[in-house]
Amino acid sequence: MSAVYVASFGNFLVWVVWIGAALGCLASGVAVISFTNPFYSALALIGNLASLAVLYLLASAEFVAAAQVLVYAGAVMVMFLFVIAYLGGRADAPWAGGPRWLRLAAVVAGAALLAETLVALLWKSGSLEDVADVGPSFGSPAAIGELFLTDQLLAFEITSIVLLVAAVGGVVLAIQIREKRQTG
Amino acid sequence: MLGPTIPWYLAISGILFGTGAVGVMLRRSPLIVLLSLEIMLNAGNLALVGFSRYWGNGDGQVFAISVMAVAASEVCVGLGLIVAMARKRLALDVDELSELRG
Numbered sequence: 001m002s003a004v005y006v007a008s009f010g011n012f013l014v015w016v017v018w019i020g021a022a023l024g025c026l027a028s029g030v031a032v033i034s035f036t037n038p039f040y041s042a043l044a045l046i047g048n049l050a051s052l053a054v055l056y057l058l059a060s061a062e063f064v065a066a067a068q069v070l071v072y073a074g075a076v077m078v079m080f081l082f083v084i085a086y087l088g089g090r091a092d093a094p095w096a097g098g099p100r101w102l103r104l105a106a107v108v109a110g111a112a113l114l115a116e117t118l119v120a121l122l123w124k125s126g127s128l129e130d131v132a133d134v135g136p137s138f139g140s141p142a143a144i145g146e147l148f149l150t151d152q153l154l155a156f157e158i159t160s161i162v163l164l165v166a167a168v169g170g171v172v173l174a175i176q177i178r179e180k181r182q183t184g
Numbered sequence: 185m186l187g188p189t190i191p192w193y194l195a196i197s198g199i200l201f202g203t204g205a206v207g208v209m210l211r212r213s214p215l216i217v218l219l220s221l222e223i224m225l226n227a228g229n230l231a232l233v234g235f236s237r238y239w240g241n242g243d244g245q246v247f248a249i250s251v252m253a254v255a256a257s258e259v260c261v262g263l264g265l266i267v268a269m270a271r272k273r274l275a276l277d278v279d280e281l282s283e284l285r286g
Contacts, residue, residue, distance in 0.1 A: 004228030014187030022196050029200050029223050033207030038215045047217050052226055055196065058187055059237040064229075064245050071252055076222075076259050083263045085216060087270050103210060110206035117198030125191035132240030142244055144249070152246045159253045173264035 014058060022053035042080045049073040061139040185237070193234035214269075214275050218262045225255045273275035 024047060031044035049072045056065035137143050148156045200223055207220030229248045234242025269276060 018192075019189050023223060024225050025196060026199055026203070029203040032219050032223060033203060033211060033216065034246050038213060038219070041219050045222060048223065049226065055193065055230060056233050059193060059233050061233045061236065061245050061248070064185055064248050066231055067249055068229075070227075071256060072222075076256055079259060079263060080213075080215075082231070083267060086267065087215070087276070106206060106209035109209060110202045112200035114198060114206055117201070118195065121194055121198065128190045128194075128238060128257070130187060131185045131238055134240045138240065139236075139242065139245055144245055147242050147246050148249075152243065155246060155250050159250050162257050163253055166260045170260045170264045173268050174262070177267075181283060 017054065018058050021051040021058070024048075024051035025055065038084050039081070042077060042084055045080075046073050046077050049077070060134060061142045063139055063144045066141075189237045190234050193237075194231055197227045197230040197234065200224075200230065213278055214266050214276055214281075217278060218259065221258070222255060225251060231262075232282075268282055 028044045028048040032048060033040045035041045035044060040148040049068060053068040053073070054176065056068060114117075204220045204223030204227060207223065208217050211217055211220065229251050232244045232248040232251070236242060236248070265278065270280070274281065
């Protein structure tokens with residue numbers, strides 16, 4: 001009897017944490033696209049990524065959650081904040097320019113996309129109820145690492161090449177600017 | 185599985201994707217367009233992680249980590265382009281930037 005009680009309390013607790021993280025995620029997402037100052041947008045995106053990491057944890061994806069916090073909320077966002085600070089006030093573009101119909105069309109297209117997703121979900125959500133049972137090692141660094149080095153070796157290698165190409169691209173962009181400045 | 189089932193995750197993912205798409209279409213500052221793109225990529229990641237949990241198969245999580253690496257590369261090149269534009273004194277406005285050749 002007490003085991004059932006503890007299990008239902010655990011379920012309730014997970015629901016509370018999940019709803020908090022989901023609301024934080026949605027609110028910070030809207031904040032990112034509605035702040036005028038890009039600095040505040042970047043800070044809101046950090047909140048968004050952190051609350052997404054909580055959702056990943058609740059879906060038993062521990063390693064993805066850790067990578068999310070370290071790589072995204074750590075490294076990538078620091079790069080963003082550096083560039084925003086470097087550009088200073090110049091980056092402040094108007095909230096939404098152009099013709100009014102363009103703005104309206106953007107919102108209508110976004111709403112249509114959203115409606116389509118939700119209709120598809122409502123249509124099919126009945127067949128998504130029976131979730132597979134997984135062991136405690138599911139999503140652990142060991143399990144992910146084993147997948148990366150056995151079944152998904154090609155994805156692993158391609159990822160490393162993509163990162164290398166991006167790093168070279170960043171350096172090339174910087175070098176070209178310096179050369180132009182010296183000659184011109 | 186404790187807590188909400190997969191459709192709840194997918195609903196959050198869909199709403200986040202719509203938010204990001206509206207941001208990409210609505211905003212003119214390339215920095216905020218990049219930030220909105222990050223939201224869209226993360227919405228895709230959330231769906232991947234949710235389905236990975238649904239099937240009890242780690243491949244979705246591996247794919248989510250690959251998406252993260254691609255997003256980091258995209259930010260690296262995108263921010264390099266934005267800094268290059270700022271140094272050439274171009275307007276940071278995606279409506280003004282309609283030519284590939286500077």
